[in-house]
Amino acid sequence: MNKETAYKTYLSEDEIPRAYYNVRADMEQKDAMLLHPGTLQPVTVADMEPIFCTELAKQELNTTDRYIPIPAEVLSFYRMYRPSPLVRAHFLEKLLGTPARIYYKYEGNNTSGSHKLNSAIAQGYYAKEQGLSMLTTETGAGQWGTAMAMACAYFDLKLKVYMVKVSYEQKPYRKTVMQTYGAEVFSSPSTTTEIGKQMLAQDPQTSGSLGNAISEAVEVAVGTEGARYVLGSVLNQVLLHQSVIGLEAKAAMEKIGEYPDVVIGCAGGGSNLGGLMAPFMEDKLAGRPSPYFIAVEPASCPSLTRGRYAYDFCDAGQVTPLAKMYTLGHGFVPAPNHAGGLRYHGMSPILSQLYNQGILDEARSVEQTEVFAAAIDFSRAEGTLPAPESAHAIKVAVDEALKCKETGEEKVILFGLTGNGYFDLMAYQQYLDGQMSDFIPTDDDLECGFATIPSLPGIQSF
Numbered sequence: 064m065n066k067e068t069a070y071k072t073y074l075s076e077d078e079i080p081r082a083y084y085n086v087r088a089d090m091e092q093k094d095a096m097l098l099h100p101g102t103l104q105p106v107t108v109a110d111m112e113p114i115f116c117t118e119l120a121k122q123e124l125n126t127t128d129r130y131i132p133i134p135a136e137v138l139s140f141y142r143m144y145r146p147s148p149l150v151r152a153h154f155l156e157k158l159l160g161t162p163a164r165i166y167y168k169y170e171g172n173n174t175s176g177s178h179k180l181n182s183a184i185a186q187g188y189y190a191k192e193q194g195l196s197m198l199t200t201e202t203g204a205g206q207w208g209t210a211m212a213m214a215c216a217y218f219d220l221k222l223k224v225y226m227v228k229v230s231y232e233q234k235p236y237r238k239t240v241m242q243t244y245g246a247e248v249f250s251s252p253s254t255t256t257e258i259g260k261q262m263l264a265q266d267p268q269t270s271g272s273l274g275n276a277i278s279e280a281v282e283v284a285v286g287t288e289g290a291r292y293v294l295g296s297v298l299n300q301v302l303l304h305q306s307v308i309g310l311e312a313k314a315a316m317e318k319i320g321e322y323p324d325v326v327i328g329c330a331g332g333g334s335n336l337g338g339l340m341a342p343f344m345e346d347k348l349a350g351r352p353s354p355y356f357i358a359v360e361p362a363s364c365p366s367l368t369r370g371r372y373a374y375d376f377c378d379a380g381q382v383t384p385l386a387k388m389y390t391l392g393h394g395f396v397p398a399p400n401h402a403g404g405l406r407y408h409g410m411s412p413i414l415s416q417l418y419n420q421g422i423l424d425e426a427r428s429v430e431q432t433e434v435f436a437a438a439i440d441f442s443r444a445e446g447t448l449p450a451p452e453s454a455h456a457i458k459v460a461v462d463e464a465l466k467c468k469e470t471g472e473e474k475v476i477l478f479g480l481t482g483n484g485y486f487d488l489m490a491y492q493q494y495l496d497g498q499m500s501d502f503i504p505t506d507d508d509l510e511c512g513f514a515t516i517p518s519l520p521g522i523q524s525f
């Protein structure tokens with residue numbers, strides 16, 4: 064197949080992709096292999112099967128198939144809300160007085176309110192296919208838990224969600240939506256697991272962390288017949304599913320004769336950015352003209368900009384495989400701020416590898432109050448109330464557009480608007496009341512997290 068046009072072959076008449084694009088197949092230097100936490104050997108599908116659905120474990124380790132067909136049932140679910148809109152931000156351009164053309168791909172157009180549903184429905188499908196009856200997961204800001212609840216309702220699977228305590232308290236209605244779709248929701252750390260009890264004994268006042276919540280969900284999955292664990296970011300399989308964002312965006316831009324000079328995405332675990340940039344990264348990896356890629360993260364949880372590139376556990380309880388990634392240490396507990404879904408200690412191994420090689424061009428960290436200022440400008444100009452996570456990308460898109468105003472360059476800027484902010488109104492209120500502040504960890508704070516990165520005999524981590 065002609066490499067240049069391969070992705071189009073998989074785009075259907077209705078402009079929804081027929082296959083996921085696996086960027087790893089085109090990476091000369093692959094992301095480092097996941098290691099078994101006990102043996103420190105590369106994990107196999109058999110190692111992963113007790114925790115993950117078998118097909119998803121296969122996808123996790125697949126570095127060779129460039130395209131993986133989207134199952135028909137998943138495709139028909141996508142038809143309910145895809146293709147998602149690609150919008151030219153005319154009013155934002157006008158507000159900024161920039162010669163840049165700004166586009167955003169809006170993923171907040173479904174009840175879960177974010178791009179997470181793209182992977183949730185695929186994961187639910189593979190679980191159902193395997194004959195499983197229950198899934199467990201964690202959720203930070205709540206979008207993933209909601210997406211998974213919708214997927215499990217669709218496929219008639221039971222779901223237990225461990226929700227990071229700070230979000231559980233800040234966003235009570237997230238819980239209501241999950242329950243509406245039939246999920247059981249626990250505040251994490253909880254007393255329903257051994258690891259949760261340990262965490263509570265260590266620090267009864269803890270605000271929780273994704274790392275803890277993952278450990279709880281894995282413990283329950285492993286201990287329950289017919290159950291597996293699912294994760295909404297970081298993993299290779301999730302980036303794979305999220306490639307639908309980029310595939311649609313690239314095709315839509317092509318249709319109007321545009322190609323981005325800059326692609327910007329917020330980065331929590333890296334799935335939306337990985338998905339948005341994948342088909343453009345395909346151009347870069349093939350040596351064709353390609354955009355400048357920027358990952359945006361919160362200054363409060365700066366894994367790419369201040370973290371270490373090392374093997375680390377994906378969870379606080381050290382039960383998941385070790386991944387080589389930019390990490391703040393699995394013991395890092397971020398300040399309880401509103402970066403919500405961006406509060407994870409690590410970063411996708413694929414993005415980490417691309418960033419380490421300078422193929423993902425830049426990572427930038429931004430502060431909470433400037434992010435909310437950008438969110439409010441955007442909502443007033445464009446009529447869409449963005450999720451705080453998405454607003455990180457808005458902030459940098461605005462900065463780039465203002466640079467164009469100075470230089471007169473008519474750049475094409477594409478960013479990912481990953482979700483809507485209807486469940487984040489408490490945070491908006493805090494900002495409007497002048498009650499929001501910036502949390503930036505000191506070097507000493509970060510050292511505490513780094514101290515929890517394991518030193519592995521015989522493994523070149525740094």
Ligand SMILES: *Cc1c(COP(=O)(O)O)cnc(C)c1O
Binds near residue numbers: 176206297332405
């Ligand atoms: C989860 C989430 C993110 C961050 O996750 P990634 O895996 O980095 O994409 C960003 N925006 C929204 C709306 C989210 O729900």
